[in-house]
Amino acid sequence: MSDGTGVDTERETGGTEAIDPPASFVEQANVSDPAVREAFAENWPDCWERAADLLDWETPYDTVLDDSNEPFYEWFTGGRLNAAYNCVDRHVEGGGKNRAAIRWVGKRDETRTYTYQDLHREVNEFAAALRDLGVGEDDVVTLYMPMIPELPVAMLACARIGAPHSVVFAGFAADALATRMERADSEYLVTCDGYYRRGTAFNLKSKADNALLDVNHDVRETVVVDRLGDELGHHLPSHQRDYSDLLDAHAGERVDPVPRDAEDMLFLMYTSGTTGEPKGVKHTIGGYLAQAAWTSHAVLDLEPEDTHWCSADIGWITGHSYVVYGPLALGATTTMYEGTPDYPDRDRVWEIVDTNAVDVFYTAPTAIRAFMKWGKEYPERHDLSSLRLLGTVGEPINPRAWKWYHEHVGGGECPIVDTWWQTETGGMMISTLPGVDPMKPGSAGPPLPGVDVDVVDAAGDSVDAGEAGYLTVEKPWPGMLRTLYRNDERFVEECWQRTDDGGYRYAAGDGATVDGDGYVTVLGRIDDVVNVSGRRLGTMEIESAIVEVDGVAEAAVVGADDGPDTAVFAYVSTESGHDATAALRERIGDHVAAAIGPFARPDRVVFAPDLPKTRSGKIMRRLLTAIADGDDLGDTSALRNPEVVGEIEAAVRNE
Ligand code: WT7
Numbered sequence: 001m002s003d004g005t006g007v008d009t010e011r012e013t014g015g016t017e018a019i020d021p022p023a024s025f026v027e028q029a030n031v032s033d034p035a036v037r038e039a040f041a042e043n044w045p046d047c048w049e050r051a052a053d054l055l056d057w058e059t060p061y062d063t064v065l066d067d068s069n070e071p072f073y074e075w076f077t078g079g080r081l082n083a084a085y086n087c088v089d090r091h092v093e094g095g096g097k098n099r100a101a102i103r104w105v106g107k108r109d110e111t112r113t114y115t116y117q118d119l120h121r122e123v124n125e126f127a128a129a130l131r132d133l134g135v136g137e138d139d140v141v142t143l144y145m146p147m148i149p150e151l152p153v154a155m156l157a158c159a160r161i162g163a164p165h166s167v168v169f170a171g172f173a174a175d176a177l178a179t180r181m182e183r184a185d186s187e188y189l190v191t192c193d194g195y196y197r198r199g200t201a202f203n204l205k206s207k208a209d210n211a212l213l214d215v216n217h218d219v220r221e222t223v224v225v226d227r228l229g230d231e232l233g234h235h236l237p238s239h240q241r242d243y244s245d246l247l248d249a250h251a252g253e254r255v256d257p258v259p260r261d262a263e264d265m266l267f268l269m270y271t272s273g274t275t276g277e278p279k280g281v282k283h284t285i286g287g288y289l290a291q292a293a294w295t296s297h298a299v300l301d302l303e304p305e306d307t308h309w310c311s312a313d314i315g316w317i318t319g320h321s322y323v324v325y326g327p328l329a330l331g332a333t334t335t336m337y338e339g340t341p342d343y344p345d346r347d348r349v350w351e352i353v354d355t356n357a358v359d360v361f362y363t364a365p366t367a368i369r370a371f372m373k374w375g376k377e378y379p380e381r382h383d384l385s386s387l388r389l390l391g392t393v394g395e396p397i398n399p400r401a402w403k404w405y406h407e408h409v410g411g412g413e414c415p416i417v418d419t420w421w422q423t424e425t426g427g428m429m430i431s432t433l434p435g436v437d438p439m440k441p442g443s444a445g446p447p448l449p450g451v452d453v454d455v456v457d458a459a460g461d462s463v464d465a466g467e468a469g470y471l472t473v474e475k476p477w478p479g480m481l482r483t484l485y486r487n488d489e490r491f492v493e494e495c496w497q498r499t500d501d502g503g504y505r506y507a508a509g510d511g512a513t514v515d516g517d518g519y520v521t522v523l524g525r526i527d528d529v530v531n532v533s534g535r536r537l538g539t540m541e542i543e544s545a546i547v548e549v550d551g552v553a554e555a556a557v558v559g560a561d562d563g564p565d566t567a568v569f570a571y572v573s574t575e576s577g578h579d580a581t582a583a584l585r586e587r588i589g590d591h592v593a594a595a596i597g598p599f600a601r602p603d604r605v606v607f608a609p610d611l612p613k614t615r616s617g618k619i620m621r622r623l624l625t626a627i628a629d630g631d632d633l634g635d636t637s638a639l640r641n642p643e644v645v646g647e648i649e650a651a652v653r654n655e
Contacts, residue, residue: 018438018517021415025388029435031298036436040449047450048075048478051294052286055329056090057081058259061286065476071496071504072483073476074263075287082257083266083285084160086293087328088123089257091116096304100333103307104149105352107196108344114149116331119156121252126157128253129246133188133221137162137258140186140268144177144208146170146195147338150225150243151314152324154190159266159285162258163188166268166280169315170195171597174210176278180270181215183280184485190243192225194232198343201231262286268485269317271423272538273494274509274528280485281317281423289325291427291479295448296326299417299431300360301389309335309353310362310391316535317423318393321479322362326427341367347378350409354382361409362391364534368401369564376408384409389434391417394534396522398564402441420444420522422508423536424495426479429453430520443521451477453520455512460499465516468523472497473506480506524566528621530559532566537600539621545595546570549588551578556611556619557602560628569628570602571648573610580607604628608648615640627652 026032033039040047045065052061061079091099097117104112114122135141141158143165145151151167158165166184168177170192181189191208194201205224212219224236225243236242266285270278296302300322308327312318314336327334335356341349349371353361371378390410392402397418406416416439420430430453432438432445439445447453452475455463463469484491496504511523525531528539539557546555553575559566572588574580585605593601612620615638626633627649636642 018440020438021434021436022413024413025415026435030301030303031433032435034436036433037446037449044450044475048290051290051478052076052079054293054297055081055086055286055290058085061262067476071476071492071506072488073480074482075284075476075478076262076290079262079286080259081262081286081289082160082259083289083325084123084127084156085257086289087156087159087325088116088120091304091331092120094331096331099304099331100307101328102149102152102334102336103356104336104338105356106148106338107199112149119153122153122247123156123160124254125247125250125252126153126243127160127255128250129223130157130163130188131161131255132250133223133241135161135163135188135221137260138265139163139188140184141165141188141190142177142181142184142186143167144170144172144189144191144204144211145225146192146204146227147313147336148192148195148225148227149336150192152328152336155267155314155320155324156328160255160257162260162264164265164267166270167315167320168270169313169597170204171313171315171599173594173597174207174214175595176597177208177211178214180278181211181219182217183270183278184268185217187218187220188223189219189221190223190225192227194228195338196228198340201228203232260285263482265482267320269320269423271317272529272536272541274538274540276538276540276544278538278541279490279494280487281481282483282485283426283479284482287478287480288426289329291477292321292326293329295428296322296330296332298433299419299428299448300326300362300391301434302327302330302332302360304331306359307333307335307356307386308360308362309337309356309358311337311341311349311367312362312364312393312534317426318534321427341370342374345378346374347381350379350382350384353384353387357386359386360389360391361387362393364394365392365397365401366395366533366565368392368397368405371409372401372404376404379408384411387411387414389417390414391419393419393421393428395531395566396524396564397442399441401564406441415439418444420520424481425473425477426481429473429477430522440515440519443515443519445520446518447520451475454505455514455520460497460505463514466513468511468513470526471508471510471512471520471522473508476506525559530557530566530568532559532568533599535599537568537596541596542568542570542592542600542602545592545600546572546588548595549584549591551575551584552588554611554619556621556624558621558625558628560625562603567603567628568600569604569606569624571606571608571611571624573608604652606648606651608644608651610641610644612636612642612644612648613640614638624648
């Protein structure tokens with residue numbers, strides 16, 4: 001059912017039942033003061049100093065929040081710090097040198113552990129190598145790498161010398177990599193020959209090489225990590241560098257961490273927006289790192305003794321904040337896994353939790369629903385008693401999956417944090433505090449201390465409890481994006497709305513409801529963006545790829561309900577003289593996989609004689625979503641070509 005906000009309100013959403021966190025958890029929690037939200041609210045924005053205090057500052061900041069140029073807010077201005085120093089050096093200096101920083105799990109029986117001392121050595125050597133290759137402060141280094149320890153090493157090496165990184169998910173295709181390098185004017189690439197999935201070697205290097213042929217500017221240096229040995233017959237041309245040769249050449253070298261302004265760029269992360277063009281989200285050092293560290297402390301409850309496992313790929317923001325920066329800033333142990341959860345068997349995840357005695361496990365609802373489908377016998381095969389806290393992120397979690405996770409993974413004893421946030425927010429924004437708040441399965445919870453969230457109607461007025469509206473953030477927060485890279489205009493236009501008092505509010509692009517206790521239930525995207533398996537895809541990006549296929553006239557892509565998941569539906573009309581054949585359908589899927597990545601392949605390609613259009617020629621997407629969902633189509637009187645609707649419905653049902 002749709003209620004005008006474009007939000008589906010009939011999904012299985014948050015219930016009213018509240019579950020208190022167990023006393024044993026509260027007793028040991030990092031944050032357990034029930035008055036923490038009031039304390040932050042009374043002292044806003046200075047309350048955020050509590051986050052900044054988790055970091056070591058080379059020069060103290062003089063202003064917490066500078067809002068003199070809205071919405072280009074700045075945090076902790078005047079302060080100087082280095083992210084690599086905060087994530088590595090200070091733990092080595094502070095007595096933690098022998099603690100595990102990274103526990104990496106690769107193929108079966110293949111593991112590597114980096115102590116903080118090991119990480120320090122390799123980050124220094126690689127930082128020295130990058131500098132030697134010519135990388136200077138503010139040069140954007142693109143990292144196109146799978147889940148191997150060299151990826152966080154490269155990120156931290158960049159941070160050490162003041163070079164922003166731009167990590168491109170290894171599942172992206174060559175085109176997507178080339179576009180991202182071009183948009184960022186990135187002249188340095190660190191990549192890898194390949195990686196293992198389900199015991200099989202996958203080639204990454206050939207995609208990287210294809211991208212390099214496409215980049216319009218000069219790429220000065222390419223560094224390649226050798227992950228596969230001789231497996232795919234990897235030959236390095238003389239102008240490309242081998243990662244381990246570089247480390248050897250700089251063995252034992254030290255590079256002083258460069259003190260950087262709090263507002264200098266730490267990294268760029270490209271994400272999907274409402275146009276075909278990916279958005280370069282810019283995050284800066286001080287505010288981002290403070291929020292990543294604070295939320296890892298307050299929400300994930302991490303201590304240096306903890307082993308944390310966030311199962312997200314580092315190619316997405318979740319991996320940046322909760323595999324790398326948050327846990328390492330706190331000096332904890334972070335777990336990385338290269339493979340898939342069902343290989344060699346469906347208990348792989350639980351085996352890793354068991355053997356590494358994981359304390360905190362953070363994953364996506366799609367993964368939890370897959371675990372649920374596979375059955376409780378898989379977690380039951382292992383001792384999961386090391387787990388203290390569970391988390392979810394990326395999309396709404398339905399109460400049934402929540403309860404399964406709680407019972408069969410958490411043994412009924414671990415609190416669950418359902419954390420809402422985005423690439424743009426940098427860190428968690430809405431979540432229960434596990435040592436403070438009761439949990440309501442299906443509802444993310446109240447905004448975090450210091451975060452001011454509202455749900456508003458089209459006029460910008462707060463909606464009543466239980467009513468659907470637009471999720472907004474009413475005040476700036478330290479981890480917020482600072483701009484869209486080289487596109488301040490799009491930043492102001494897409495991310496912010498003017499308020500009645502002349503200020504700005506951040507528009508998240510999600511629909512939500514709030515209950516009487518202030519708990520927010522996120523319903524899903526309201527713009528032309530779909531979240532599939534915790535990955536964000538712009539429908540326009542997919543459409544642009546589809547129309548490149550020979551024989552395609554037009555395409556419209558929508559997200560549809562597939563049980564609790566989202567399925568990507570592509571409606572395609574063909575050019576005259578081209579038949580709607582299975583072969584064409586195959587070519588469309590293949591091309592999307594090749595242009596964006598296999599994860600973007602549409603679940604359904606529906607051929608239509610024409611797409612439903614309004615008299616002004618706009619495709620009526622709402623209608624296409626309703627057809628995919630099997631919903632009532634509502635008012636179609638604005639259509640110029642109502643006759644196609646029946647044909648499209650028949651095509652959806654008969655294919
Ligand atoms: C979108 C952000 C940073 C998280 C990973 C994805 C959806 C995220 C939740 C949640 C319901 C959620 C929203 C949001 N989302 N967390 N706990 N409950 N929905 O980052 O690719 O920037 O996507 O993910 O729709 O806007 P992203």
